[in-house]
Amino acid sequence: MNPIRYGMIGGGRGAFIGGVHRTAAAIAGNWQLVAGALSSTPDKARASGEDIGLPANRNYSSWSEMFEREISLPVNERIEAVAIVTPNHMHAPPAIAAMEAGFDVILDKPLAATMADAIAIAETADRTGRLIAITHTYAAYPMVKLARDMIVGGKVGAVRRVAVKYTQDWLAHISDAGENKQAQWRMDPVQAGPAGAFGDIGTHAANLVEFITGERIASICAELTMLPGRVIDDDGAALFRLSGGGRGTLIASQVCVGDMNDLAIAIYCDDAGLHWRQEDPNRLTVKRRARPDEIWHAGADRTYLPVGLSALQRTPGGHPEGYLEAFANIYRAFGQHIRGAAQAGEAGYATLADALAGMAFIDACVASSERGAVWVDVDPGEGALR
Structure with missing residues:
Protein backbone atom coordinates (compact mmCIF):
# COMPACT_ATOMS: atom_id res chain seq x y z
CA MET A 1 0.00 0.00 0.00
CA LEU A 131 -10.93 8.06 11.74
CA ILE A 132 -9.22 8.35 15.14
CA ALA A 133 -6.69 6.04 16.80
CA ILE A 134 -5.44 6.34 20.38
CA THR A 135 -1.99 4.98 21.22
CA HIS A 136 -2.63 2.63 24.13
CA THR A 137 0.62 0.89 23.33
CA TYR A 138 0.51 -2.03 25.72
CA ALA A 139 -2.56 -3.59 24.10
CA ALA A 140 -0.50 -3.94 20.92
CA TYR A 141 2.02 -6.43 22.34
CA PRO A 142 1.61 -9.88 20.75
CA MET A 143 1.44 -11.71 24.08
CA VAL A 144 -1.25 -9.32 25.32
CA LYS A 145 -3.24 -10.10 22.19
CA LEU A 146 -2.71 -13.81 22.87
CA ALA A 147 -4.14 -13.36 26.38
CA ARG A 148 -7.17 -11.63 24.89
CA ASP A 149 -7.57 -14.45 22.37
CA MET A 150 -7.59 -17.02 25.17
CA ILE A 151 -10.11 -15.13 27.32
CA VAL A 152 -12.46 -13.61 24.75
CA GLY A 153 -12.28 -16.85 22.78
CA GLY A 154 -13.61 -18.76 25.79
CA LYS A 155 -10.54 -20.99 26.18
CA VAL A 156 -10.00 -20.41 29.93
CA GLY A 157 -13.51 -19.69 31.23
CA ALA A 158 -15.06 -16.55 32.63
CA VAL A 159 -13.03 -13.79 34.29
CA ARG A 160 -13.18 -13.95 38.09
CA ARG A 161 -10.50 -11.52 39.29
CA VAL A 162 -7.93 -9.15 37.80
CA ALA A 163 -4.90 -7.62 39.48
CA VAL A 164 -3.12 -4.88 37.53
CA LYS A 165 -0.37 -2.50 38.64
CA TYR A 166 1.57 0.21 36.85
CA THR A 167 4.31 1.60 39.09
CA GLN A 168 7.16 4.02 38.40
CA ASP A 169 9.51 6.07 40.55
CA TRP A 170 10.41 9.07 38.40
CA LEU A 171 8.38 11.46 40.59
CA ALA A 172 9.29 9.84 43.92
CA HIS A 173 10.88 13.02 45.30
CA ILE A 174 9.53 16.57 45.32
CA SER A 175 12.70 17.75 43.55
CA ASP A 176 12.02 15.42 40.60
CA ALA A 177 9.73 17.99 39.00
CA GLY A 178 12.48 20.63 38.91
CA GLU A 179 13.13 21.75 35.35
CA ASN A 180 11.73 18.51 33.93
CA LYS A 181 9.35 19.57 31.16
CA GLN A 182 7.65 16.17 31.06
CA ALA A 183 6.97 16.29 34.80
CA GLN A 184 5.82 19.89 34.88
CA TRP A 185 2.90 19.58 32.50
CA ARG A 186 1.84 16.18 33.88
CA MET A 187 1.61 17.71 37.36
CA ASP A 188 -0.44 20.71 36.23
CA PRO A 189 -4.23 20.08 36.25
CA VAL A 190 -4.73 22.77 33.61
CA GLN A 191 -2.54 20.89 31.13
CA ALA A 192 -2.95 17.28 32.28
CA GLY A 193 -6.59 17.28 33.35
CA PRO A 194 -8.09 16.28 36.71
CA ALA A 195 -5.84 13.25 37.28
CA GLY A 196 -2.07 12.94 37.39
CA ALA A 197 -0.69 9.41 37.65
CA PHE A 198 -4.15 7.92 37.14
CA GLY A 199 -4.59 9.96 33.96
CA ASP A 200 -1.08 9.29 32.69
CA ILE A 201 -0.53 5.60 33.48
CA GLY A 202 -3.70 4.52 35.26
CA THR A 203 -5.50 4.83 31.94
CA HIS A 204 -3.00 2.39 30.41
CA ALA A 205 -3.69 -0.11 33.18
CA ALA A 206 -7.45 0.28 32.77
CA ASN A 207 -7.26 -0.08 29.00
CA LEU A 208 -5.17 -3.24 29.39
CA VAL A 209 -7.83 -4.74 31.67
CA GLU A 210 -10.62 -3.91 29.25
CA PHE A 211 -8.73 -5.07 26.17
CA ILE A 212 -7.65 -8.45 27.55
CA THR A 213 -10.98 -9.29 29.19
CA GLY A 214 -13.20 -7.85 26.47
CA GLU A 215 -15.25 -6.18 29.23
CA ARG A 216 -15.63 -2.64 30.50
CA ILE A 217 -14.85 -1.41 33.99
CA ALA A 218 -18.39 -0.75 35.22
CA SER A 219 -17.77 0.78 38.64
CA ILE A 220 -14.81 1.80 40.74
CA CYS A 221 -13.77 2.72 44.27
CA ALA A 222 -10.56 4.76 44.22
CA GLU A 223 -8.23 6.58 46.58
CA LEU A 224 -5.83 9.02 44.92
CA THR A 225 -2.99 10.57 46.91
CA MET A 226 -0.01 12.86 46.37
CA LEU A 227 3.21 13.93 48.02
CA PRO A 228 3.04 17.11 50.13
CA GLY A 229 3.09 20.26 48.05
CA ARG A 230 1.64 18.68 44.91
CA VAL A 231 -1.81 19.51 43.58
CA ILE A 232 -2.54 16.40 41.53
CA ASP A 233 -2.28 12.68 42.27
CA ASP A 234 1.04 10.88 41.88
CA ASP A 235 -0.15 7.64 43.50
CA GLY A 236 -3.36 5.71 43.98
CA ALA A 237 -5.22 2.42 44.21
CA ALA A 238 -8.69 1.26 43.29
CA LEU A 239 -11.12 -1.62 43.47
CA PHE A 240 -13.23 -2.17 40.36
CA ARG A 241 -16.07 -4.30 39.02
CA LEU A 242 -16.19 -5.53 35.45
CA SER A 243 -19.30 -5.52 33.29
CA GLY A 244 -19.20 -9.32 33.19
CA GLY A 245 -19.24 -9.67 36.98
CA GLY A 246 -15.53 -10.11 37.71
CA ARG A 247 -13.70 -8.04 40.32
CA GLY A 248 -10.30 -6.40 40.31
CA THR A 249 -7.65 -4.17 41.85
CA LEU A 250 -5.66 -1.44 40.11
CA ILE A 251 -2.59 0.42 41.35
CA ALA A 252 -1.06 3.36 39.50
CA SER A 253 1.87 5.21 41.03
CA GLN A 254 4.81 7.33 39.97
CA VAL A 255 6.38 7.43 43.43
CA CYS A 256 7.22 3.73 44.03
CA VAL A 257 10.96 3.90 44.64
CA GLY A 258 12.93 1.39 42.57
CA ASP A 259 10.24 0.65 39.98
CA MET A 260 11.10 1.83 36.49
CA ASN A 261 8.07 1.00 34.35
CA ASP A 262 6.48 -1.97 36.04
CA LEU A 263 3.18 -2.65 34.31
CA ALA A 264 1.97 -6.13 35.24
CA ILE A 265 -1.37 -7.89 35.01
CA ALA A 266 -2.83 -11.16 36.24
CA ILE A 267 -6.25 -12.36 35.08
CA TYR A 268 -7.80 -15.26 36.97
CA CYS A 269 -10.49 -17.15 35.07
CA ASP A 270 -12.52 -20.30 35.79
CA ASP A 271 -9.86 -22.63 34.37
CA ALA A 272 -6.54 -20.72 34.37
CA GLY A 273 -4.62 -17.67 35.52
CA LEU A 274 -2.82 -15.57 32.90
CA HIS A 275 0.22 -13.46 33.81
CA TRP A 276 2.05 -10.80 31.72
CA ARG A 277 4.63 -8.15 32.60
CA GLN A 278 5.65 -5.27 30.35
CA GLU A 279 9.29 -5.44 31.43
CA ASP A 280 9.35 -9.06 30.16
CA PRO A 281 6.90 -8.62 27.30
CA ASN A 282 7.72 -11.60 25.12
CA ARG A 283 6.35 -14.18 27.56
CA LEU A 284 2.82 -15.01 28.69
CA THR A 285 2.53 -17.46 31.58
CA VAL A 286 -0.63 -19.55 31.89
CA LYS A 287 -1.12 -21.36 35.19
CA ARG A 288 -3.66 -24.13 35.80
CA ARG A 289 -4.60 -26.11 38.86
CA ALA A 290 -2.52 -29.29 39.40
CA ARG A 291 -0.80 -28.90 36.04
CA PRO A 292 2.59 -27.59 34.89
CA ASP A 293 2.79 -23.92 34.01
CA GLU A 294 2.65 -22.99 30.33
CA ILE A 295 5.03 -20.33 29.03
CA TRP A 296 4.12 -18.90 25.64
CA HIS A 297 6.93 -17.10 23.79
CA ALA A 298 6.67 -14.37 21.19
CA GLY A 299 8.50 -14.67 17.89
CA ALA A 300 7.76 -14.58 14.18
CA ASP A 301 8.78 -18.25 13.96
CA ARG A 302 6.56 -19.49 16.81
CA THR A 303 4.25 -21.63 14.68
CA TYR A 304 1.97 -22.43 17.60
CA LEU A 305 0.76 -18.81 17.76
CA PRO A 306 -2.41 -17.73 15.95
CA VAL A 307 -1.71 -16.53 12.40
CA GLY A 308 -2.75 -12.96 13.19
CA LEU A 309 -0.17 -12.71 15.98
CA SER A 310 2.67 -14.08 13.88
CA ALA A 311 2.01 -11.34 11.34
CA LEU A 312 2.60 -8.68 14.03
CA GLN A 313 6.11 -9.87 14.90
CA ARG A 314 9.25 -9.06 13.01
CA THR A 315 12.02 -11.24 14.46
CA PRO A 316 12.45 -14.91 15.40
CA GLY A 317 11.94 -16.07 18.98
CA GLY A 318 14.75 -15.03 21.30
CA HIS A 319 15.24 -11.71 19.51
CA PRO A 320 13.34 -9.34 21.82
CA GLU A 321 10.68 -7.07 20.43
CA GLY A 322 9.21 -4.47 22.71
CA TYR A 323 7.76 -1.00 23.13
CA LEU A 324 8.67 0.48 19.76
CA GLU A 325 7.44 -2.56 17.85
CA ALA A 326 4.17 -2.61 19.78
CA PHE A 327 3.76 1.08 19.00
CA ALA A 328 4.46 0.27 15.36
CA ASN A 329 1.68 -2.32 15.39
CA ILE A 330 -0.76 0.50 16.19
CA TYR A 331 0.48 2.62 13.30
CA ARG A 332 0.40 -0.34 10.94
CA ALA A 333 -3.18 -1.26 11.86
CA PHE A 334 -4.41 2.34 11.68
CA GLY A 335 -2.75 2.84 8.31
CA GLN A 336 -4.51 -0.26 7.00
CA HIS A 337 -7.84 1.11 8.22
CA ILE A 338 -7.23 4.45 6.50
CA ARG A 339 -6.44 2.61 3.27
CA GLY A 340 -9.46 0.30 3.65
CA ALA A 341 -7.20 -2.74 3.86
CA ALA A 342 -7.88 -3.79 7.46
CA GLN A 343 -8.60 -7.42 8.28
CA ALA A 344 -11.73 -8.51 10.12
CA GLY A 345 -11.53 -8.65 13.92
CA GLU A 346 -10.35 -6.18 16.53
CA ALA A 347 -9.14 -2.85 15.20
CA GLY A 348 -5.52 -3.21 16.27
CA TYR A 349 -5.58 0.13 18.09
CA ALA A 350 -7.63 1.82 20.79
CA THR A 351 -10.78 3.24 19.23
CA LEU A 352 -12.78 6.33 20.07
CA ALA A 353 -15.08 4.18 22.23
CA ASP A 354 -12.04 2.88 24.13
CA ALA A 355 -10.76 6.43 24.59
CA LEU A 356 -14.10 7.66 25.92
CA ALA A 357 -14.12 4.73 28.35
CA GLY A 358 -10.68 5.91 29.50
CA MET A 359 -11.98 9.43 30.08
CA ALA A 360 -14.93 8.07 32.06
CA PHE A 361 -12.48 5.98 34.11
CA ILE A 362 -10.49 9.11 35.01
CA ASP A 363 -13.58 11.09 36.01
CA ALA A 364 -14.95 8.19 38.07
CA CYS A 365 -11.65 7.72 39.93
CA VAL A 366 -11.39 11.41 40.76
CA ALA A 367 -15.04 11.57 41.87
CA SER A 368 -14.69 8.45 44.01
CA SER A 369 -11.56 9.72 45.73
CA GLU A 370 -13.01 13.17 46.37
CA ARG A 371 -16.07 11.59 48.00
CA GLY A 372 -13.95 9.51 50.37
CA ALA A 373 -13.29 6.42 48.23
CA VAL A 374 -16.92 5.49 47.58
CA TRP A 375 -18.18 3.28 44.75
CA VAL A 376 -18.92 5.24 41.56
CA ASP A 377 -20.33 4.00 38.25
CA VAL A 378 -18.16 4.45 35.17
CA ASP A 379 -20.31 5.84 32.37
CA PRO A 380 -18.52 6.27 29.04
CA GLY A 381 -21.80 6.29 27.13
CA GLU A 382 -23.25 9.43 28.63
CA GLY A 383 -19.92 11.08 29.41
CA ALA A 384 -21.05 11.79 32.96
CA LEU A 385 -21.34 10.02 36.27
CA ARG A 386 -24.69 8.52 37.16
Whole structure:
Protein backbone atom coordinates (compact mmCIF):
# COMPACT_ATOMS: atom_id res chain seq x y z
CA MET A 1 0.00 0.00 0.00
CA ASN A 2 1.07 3.58 -0.55
CA PRO A 3 2.36 5.07 2.71
CA ILE A 4 0.07 7.43 4.62
CA ARG A 5 1.44 10.94 4.29
CA TYR A 6 1.26 12.49 7.73
CA GLY A 7 2.11 15.63 9.63
CA MET A 8 3.07 15.81 13.30
CA ILE A 9 1.87 18.32 15.87
CA GLY A 10 4.18 18.61 18.89
CA GLY A 11 7.09 16.29 19.55
CA GLY A 12 9.90 18.80 19.05
CA ARG A 13 13.03 19.53 21.05
CA GLY A 14 12.81 18.32 24.65
CA ALA A 15 9.86 16.01 23.94
CA PHE A 16 9.94 12.25 24.52
CA ILE A 17 6.92 10.77 22.78
CA GLY A 18 7.33 12.54 19.43
CA GLY A 19 10.44 10.53 18.61
CA VAL A 20 8.65 7.36 19.65
CA HIS A 21 5.80 8.09 17.24
CA ARG A 22 8.18 8.85 14.37
CA THR A 23 10.20 5.70 14.98
CA ALA A 24 7.08 3.55 15.29
CA ALA A 25 5.65 4.95 12.06
CA ALA A 26 8.93 4.16 10.30
CA ILE A 27 8.96 0.59 11.66
CA ALA A 28 5.35 0.11 10.57
CA GLY A 29 6.44 0.92 7.04
CA ASN A 30 3.11 2.28 5.84
CA TRP A 31 3.54 5.90 7.00
CA GLN A 32 5.68 8.78 5.71
CA LEU A 33 6.34 11.97 7.67
CA VAL A 34 6.11 14.89 5.22
CA ALA A 35 5.17 17.89 7.36
CA GLY A 36 5.07 19.12 10.92
CA ALA A 37 4.46 21.87 13.45
CA LEU A 38 6.59 20.47 16.23
CA SER A 39 6.19 23.11 18.94
CA SER A 40 3.78 25.79 20.14
CA THR A 41 6.71 28.25 19.93
CA PRO A 42 7.26 29.19 16.25
CA ASP A 43 11.08 29.42 16.37
CA LYS A 44 11.34 26.15 18.28
CA ALA A 45 8.89 24.51 15.89
CA ARG A 46 11.01 25.37 12.87
CA ALA A 47 14.28 24.46 14.59
CA SER A 48 12.82 21.10 15.64
CA GLY A 49 11.68 20.42 12.09
CA GLU A 50 15.15 21.19 10.80
CA ASP A 51 16.58 18.75 13.36
CA ILE A 52 14.67 15.83 11.84
CA GLY A 53 15.00 16.90 8.21
CA LEU A 54 11.53 18.23 7.40
CA PRO A 55 11.53 20.11 4.08
CA ALA A 56 11.63 23.85 4.66
CA ASN A 57 8.38 24.49 2.82
CA ARG A 58 6.49 22.03 5.02
CA ASN A 59 8.16 22.84 8.33
CA TYR A 60 5.43 24.97 9.89
CA SER A 61 5.40 27.41 12.79
CA SER A 62 1.92 26.34 13.98
CA TRP A 63 -0.62 23.61 13.38
CA SER A 64 -3.12 26.13 12.03
CA GLU A 65 -0.58 27.22 9.42
CA MET A 66 0.05 23.58 8.55
CA PHE A 67 -3.63 22.86 7.93
CA GLU A 68 -4.12 26.03 5.89
CA ARG A 69 -1.10 25.35 3.70
CA GLU A 70 -1.62 21.61 3.33
CA ILE A 71 -5.22 21.78 2.13
CA SER A 72 -4.04 24.13 -0.65
CA LEU A 73 -1.76 21.40 -2.02
CA PRO A 74 -2.88 18.85 -4.61
CA VAL A 75 -4.77 15.92 -3.09
CA ASN A 76 -2.00 13.48 -3.95
CA GLU A 77 0.62 15.63 -2.16
CA ARG A 78 -1.05 16.99 0.98
CA ILE A 79 -1.03 15.18 4.31
CA GLU A 80 -3.70 12.55 4.88
CA ALA A 81 -3.44 12.26 8.66
CA VAL A 82 -1.91 13.98 11.66
CA ALA A 83 -0.15 12.61 14.73
CA ILE A 84 -0.86 14.77 17.79
CA VAL A 85 1.79 14.40 20.52
CA THR A 86 1.08 17.44 22.68
CA PRO A 87 0.14 17.79 26.38
CA ASN A 88 -3.44 16.69 27.07
CA HIS A 89 -5.03 20.15 27.04
CA MET A 90 -3.82 20.64 23.47
CA HIS A 91 -5.37 17.47 22.04
CA ALA A 92 -8.84 18.78 21.27
CA PRO A 93 -8.15 22.00 19.31
CA PRO A 94 -5.84 20.51 16.65
CA ALA A 95 -7.74 17.19 16.54
CA ILE A 96 -11.03 18.95 15.81
CA ALA A 97 -9.40 21.29 13.28
CA ALA A 98 -7.66 18.36 11.57
CA MET A 99 -10.89 16.44 11.10
CA GLU A 100 -12.64 19.57 9.86
CA ALA A 101 -9.84 19.91 7.29
CA GLY A 102 -10.35 16.32 6.14
CA PHE A 103 -7.48 14.57 7.95
CA ASP A 104 -7.58 11.41 10.08
CA VAL A 105 -6.00 11.62 13.54
CA ILE A 106 -3.74 9.49 15.72
CA LEU A 107 -3.05 10.85 19.19
CA ASP A 108 -1.77 9.93 22.61
CA LYS A 109 -3.94 8.94 25.52
CA PRO A 110 -5.92 10.19 27.25
CA LEU A 111 -8.20 11.51 24.54
CA ALA A 112 -8.29 14.99 26.07
CA ALA A 113 -7.80 16.89 29.33
CA THR A 114 -11.53 17.00 30.08
CA MET A 115 -14.62 14.97 29.23
CA ALA A 116 -16.14 18.02 27.54
CA ASP A 117 -13.18 18.22 25.15
CA ALA A 118 -13.32 14.45 24.59
CA ILE A 119 -16.99 14.64 23.67
CA ALA A 120 -16.27 17.53 21.29
CA ILE A 121 -13.64 15.36 19.55
CA ALA A 122 -16.06 12.44 19.34
CA GLU A 123 -18.86 14.59 17.94
CA THR A 124 -16.53 16.01 15.30
CA ALA A 125 -15.41 12.52 14.28
CA ASP A 126 -19.03 11.43 13.98
CA ARG A 127 -19.98 14.47 11.91
CA THR A 128 -16.96 14.41 9.59
CA GLY A 129 -16.55 10.64 9.30
CA ARG A 130 -12.82 10.88 10.01
CA LEU A 131 -10.93 8.06 11.74
CA ILE A 132 -9.22 8.35 15.14
CA ALA A 133 -6.69 6.04 16.80
CA ILE A 134 -5.44 6.34 20.38
CA THR A 135 -1.99 4.98 21.22
CA HIS A 136 -2.63 2.63 24.13
CA THR A 137 0.62 0.89 23.33
CA TYR A 138 0.51 -2.03 25.72
CA ALA A 139 -2.56 -3.59 24.10
CA ALA A 140 -0.50 -3.94 20.92
CA TYR A 141 2.02 -6.43 22.34
CA PRO A 142 1.61 -9.88 20.75
CA MET A 143 1.44 -11.71 24.08
CA VAL A 144 -1.25 -9.32 25.32
CA LYS A 145 -3.24 -10.10 22.19
CA LEU A 146 -2.71 -13.81 22.87
CA ALA A 147 -4.14 -13.36 26.38
CA ARG A 148 -7.17 -11.63 24.89
CA ASP A 149 -7.57 -14.45 22.37
CA MET A 150 -7.59 -17.02 25.17
CA ILE A 151 -10.11 -15.13 27.32
CA VAL A 152 -12.46 -13.61 24.75
CA GLY A 153 -12.28 -16.85 22.78
CA GLY A 154 -13.61 -18.76 25.79
CA LYS A 155 -10.54 -20.99 26.18
CA VAL A 156 -10.00 -20.41 29.93
CA GLY A 157 -13.51 -19.69 31.23
CA ALA A 158 -15.06 -16.55 32.63
CA VAL A 159 -13.03 -13.79 34.29
CA ARG A 160 -13.18 -13.95 38.09
CA ARG A 161 -10.50 -11.52 39.29
CA VAL A 162 -7.93 -9.15 37.80
CA ALA A 163 -4.90 -7.62 39.48
CA VAL A 164 -3.12 -4.88 37.53
CA LYS A 165 -0.37 -2.50 38.64
CA TYR A 166 1.57 0.21 36.85
CA THR A 167 4.31 1.60 39.09
CA GLN A 168 7.16 4.02 38.40
CA ASP A 169 9.51 6.07 40.55
CA TRP A 170 10.41 9.07 38.40
CA LEU A 171 8.38 11.46 40.59
CA ALA A 172 9.29 9.84 43.92
CA HIS A 173 10.88 13.02 45.30
CA ILE A 174 9.53 16.57 45.32
CA SER A 175 12.70 17.75 43.55
CA ASP A 176 12.02 15.42 40.60
CA ALA A 177 9.73 17.99 39.00
CA GLY A 178 12.48 20.63 38.91
CA GLU A 179 13.13 21.75 35.35
CA ASN A 180 11.73 18.51 33.93
CA LYS A 181 9.35 19.57 31.16
CA GLN A 182 7.65 16.17 31.06
CA ALA A 183 6.97 16.29 34.80
CA GLN A 184 5.82 19.89 34.88
CA TRP A 185 2.90 19.58 32.50
CA ARG A 186 1.84 16.18 33.88
CA MET A 187 1.61 17.71 37.36
CA ASP A 188 -0.44 20.71 36.23
CA PRO A 189 -4.23 20.08 36.25
CA VAL A 190 -4.73 22.77 33.61
CA GLN A 191 -2.54 20.89 31.13
CA ALA A 192 -2.95 17.28 32.28
CA GLY A 193 -6.59 17.28 33.35
CA PRO A 194 -8.09 16.28 36.71
CA ALA A 195 -5.84 13.25 37.28
CA GLY A 196 -2.07 12.94 37.39
CA ALA A 197 -0.69 9.41 37.65
CA PHE A 198 -4.15 7.92 37.14
CA GLY A 199 -4.59 9.96 33.96
CA ASP A 200 -1.08 9.29 32.69
CA ILE A 201 -0.53 5.60 33.48
CA GLY A 202 -3.70 4.52 35.26
CA THR A 203 -5.50 4.83 31.94
CA HIS A 204 -3.00 2.39 30.41
CA ALA A 205 -3.69 -0.11 33.18
CA ALA A 206 -7.45 0.28 32.77
CA ASN A 207 -7.26 -0.08 29.00
CA LEU A 208 -5.17 -3.24 29.39
CA VAL A 209 -7.83 -4.74 31.67
CA GLU A 210 -10.62 -3.91 29.25
CA PHE A 211 -8.73 -5.07 26.17
CA ILE A 212 -7.65 -8.45 27.55
CA THR A 213 -10.98 -9.29 29.19
CA GLY A 214 -13.20 -7.85 26.47
CA GLU A 215 -15.25 -6.18 29.23
CA ARG A 216 -15.63 -2.64 30.50
CA ILE A 217 -14.85 -1.41 33.99
CA ALA A 218 -18.39 -0.75 35.22
CA SER A 219 -17.77 0.78 38.64
CA ILE A 220 -14.81 1.80 40.74
CA CYS A 221 -13.77 2.72 44.27
CA ALA A 222 -10.56 4.76 44.22
CA GLU A 223 -8.23 6.58 46.58
CA LEU A 224 -5.83 9.02 44.92
CA THR A 225 -2.99 10.57 46.91
CA MET A 226 -0.01 12.86 46.37
CA LEU A 227 3.21 13.93 48.02
CA PRO A 228 3.04 17.11 50.13
CA GLY A 229 3.09 20.26 48.05
CA ARG A 230 1.64 18.68 44.91
CA VAL A 231 -1.81 19.51 43.58
CA ILE A 232 -2.54 16.40 41.53
CA ASP A 233 -2.28 12.68 42.27
CA ASP A 234 1.04 10.88 41.88
CA ASP A 235 -0.15 7.64 43.50
CA GLY A 236 -3.36 5.71 43.98
CA ALA A 237 -5.22 2.42 44.21
CA ALA A 238 -8.69 1.26 43.29
CA LEU A 239 -11.12 -1.62 43.47
CA PHE A 240 -13.23 -2.17 40.36
CA ARG A 241 -16.07 -4.30 39.02
CA LEU A 242 -16.19 -5.53 35.45
CA SER A 243 -19.30 -5.52 33.29
CA GLY A 244 -19.20 -9.32 33.19
CA GLY A 245 -19.24 -9.67 36.98
CA GLY A 246 -15.53 -10.11 37.71
CA ARG A 247 -13.70 -8.04 40.32
CA GLY A 248 -10.30 -6.40 40.31
CA THR A 249 -7.65 -4.17 41.85
CA LEU A 250 -5.66 -1.44 40.11
CA ILE A 251 -2.59 0.42 41.35
CA ALA A 252 -1.06 3.36 39.50
CA SER A 253 1.87 5.21 41.03
CA GLN A 254 4.81 7.33 39.97
CA VAL A 255 6.38 7.43 43.43
CA CYS A 256 7.22 3.73 44.03
CA VAL A 257 10.96 3.90 44.64
CA GLY A 258 12.93 1.39 42.57
CA ASP A 259 10.24 0.65 39.98
CA MET A 260 11.10 1.83 36.49
CA ASN A 261 8.07 1.00 34.35
CA ASP A 262 6.48 -1.97 36.04
CA LEU A 263 3.18 -2.65 34.31
CA ALA A 264 1.97 -6.13 35.24
CA ILE A 265 -1.37 -7.89 35.01
CA ALA A 266 -2.83 -11.16 36.24
CA ILE A 267 -6.25 -12.36 35.08
CA TYR A 268 -7.80 -15.26 36.97
CA CYS A 269 -10.49 -17.15 35.07
CA ASP A 270 -12.52 -20.30 35.79
CA ASP A 271 -9.86 -22.63 34.37
CA ALA A 272 -6.54 -20.72 34.37
CA GLY A 273 -4.62 -17.67 35.52
CA LEU A 274 -2.82 -15.57 32.90
CA HIS A 275 0.22 -13.46 33.81
CA TRP A 276 2.05 -10.80 31.72
CA ARG A 277 4.63 -8.15 32.60
CA GLN A 278 5.65 -5.27 30.35
CA GLU A 279 9.29 -5.44 31.43
CA ASP A 280 9.35 -9.06 30.16
CA PRO A 281 6.90 -8.62 27.30
CA ASN A 282 7.72 -11.60 25.12
CA ARG A 283 6.35 -14.18 27.56
CA LEU A 284 2.82 -15.01 28.69
CA THR A 285 2.53 -17.46 31.58
CA VAL A 286 -0.63 -19.55 31.89
CA LYS A 287 -1.12 -21.36 35.19
CA ARG A 288 -3.66 -24.13 35.80
CA ARG A 289 -4.60 -26.11 38.86
CA ALA A 290 -2.52 -29.29 39.40
CA ARG A 291 -0.80 -28.90 36.04
CA PRO A 292 2.59 -27.59 34.89
CA ASP A 293 2.79 -23.92 34.01
CA GLU A 294 2.65 -22.99 30.33
CA ILE A 295 5.03 -20.33 29.03
CA TRP A 296 4.12 -18.90 25.64
CA HIS A 297 6.93 -17.10 23.79
CA ALA A 298 6.67 -14.37 21.19
CA GLY A 299 8.50 -14.67 17.89
CA ALA A 300 7.76 -14.58 14.18
CA ASP A 301 8.78 -18.25 13.96
CA ARG A 302 6.56 -19.49 16.81
CA THR A 303 4.25 -21.63 14.68
CA TYR A 304 1.97 -22.43 17.60
CA LEU A 305 0.76 -18.81 17.76
CA PRO A 306 -2.41 -17.73 15.95
CA VAL A 307 -1.71 -16.53 12.40
CA GLY A 308 -2.75 -12.96 13.19
CA LEU A 309 -0.17 -12.71 15.98
CA SER A 310 2.67 -14.08 13.88
CA ALA A 311 2.01 -11.34 11.34
CA LEU A 312 2.60 -8.68 14.03
CA GLN A 313 6.11 -9.87 14.90
CA ARG A 314 9.25 -9.06 13.01
CA THR A 315 12.02 -11.24 14.46
CA PRO A 316 12.45 -14.91 15.40
CA GLY A 317 11.94 -16.07 18.98
CA GLY A 318 14.75 -15.03 21.30
CA HIS A 319 15.24 -11.71 19.51
CA PRO A 320 13.34 -9.34 21.82
CA GLU A 321 10.68 -7.07 20.43
CA GLY A 322 9.21 -4.47 22.71
CA TYR A 323 7.76 -1.00 23.13
CA LEU A 324 8.67 0.48 19.76
CA GLU A 325 7.44 -2.56 17.85
CA ALA A 326 4.17 -2.61 19.78
CA PHE A 327 3.76 1.08 19.00
CA ALA A 328 4.46 0.27 15.36
CA ASN A 329 1.68 -2.32 15.39
CA ILE A 330 -0.76 0.50 16.19
CA TYR A 331 0.48 2.62 13.30
CA ARG A 332 0.40 -0.34 10.94
CA ALA A 333 -3.18 -1.26 11.86
CA PHE A 334 -4.41 2.34 11.68
CA GLY A 335 -2.75 2.84 8.31
CA GLN A 336 -4.51 -0.26 7.00
CA HIS A 337 -7.84 1.11 8.22
CA ILE A 338 -7.23 4.45 6.50
CA ARG A 339 -6.44 2.61 3.27
CA GLY A 340 -9.46 0.30 3.65
CA ALA A 341 -7.20 -2.74 3.86
CA ALA A 342 -7.88 -3.79 7.46
CA GLN A 343 -8.60 -7.42 8.28
CA ALA A 344 -11.73 -8.51 10.12
CA GLY A 345 -11.53 -8.65 13.92
CA GLU A 346 -10.35 -6.18 16.53
CA ALA A 347 -9.14 -2.85 15.20
CA GLY A 348 -5.52 -3.21 16.27
CA TYR A 349 -5.58 0.13 18.09
CA ALA A 350 -7.63 1.82 20.79
CA THR A 351 -10.78 3.24 19.23
CA LEU A 352 -12.78 6.33 20.07
CA ALA A 353 -15.08 4.18 22.23
CA ASP A 354 -12.04 2.88 24.13
CA ALA A 355 -10.76 6.43 24.59
CA LEU A 356 -14.10 7.66 25.92
CA ALA A 357 -14.12 4.73 28.35
CA GLY A 358 -10.68 5.91 29.50
CA MET A 359 -11.98 9.43 30.08
CA ALA A 360 -14.93 8.07 32.06
CA PHE A 361 -12.48 5.98 34.11
CA ILE A 362 -10.49 9.11 35.01
CA ASP A 363 -13.58 11.09 36.01
CA ALA A 364 -14.95 8.19 38.07
CA CYS A 365 -11.65 7.72 39.93
CA VAL A 366 -11.39 11.41 40.76
CA ALA A 367 -15.04 11.57 41.87
CA SER A 368 -14.69 8.45 44.01
CA SER A 369 -11.56 9.72 45.73
CA GLU A 370 -13.01 13.17 46.37
CA ARG A 371 -16.07 11.59 48.00
CA GLY A 372 -13.95 9.51 50.37
CA ALA A 373 -13.29 6.42 48.23
CA VAL A 374 -16.92 5.49 47.58
CA TRP A 375 -18.18 3.28 44.75
CA VAL A 376 -18.92 5.24 41.56
CA ASP A 377 -20.33 4.00 38.25
CA VAL A 378 -18.16 4.45 35.17
CA ASP A 379 -20.31 5.84 32.37
CA PRO A 380 -18.52 6.27 29.04
CA GLY A 381 -21.80 6.29 27.13
CA GLU A 382 -23.25 9.43 28.63
CA GLY A 383 -19.92 11.08 29.41
CA ALA A 384 -21.05 11.79 32.96
CA LEU A 385 -21.34 10.02 36.27
CA ARG A 386 -24.69 8.52 37.16
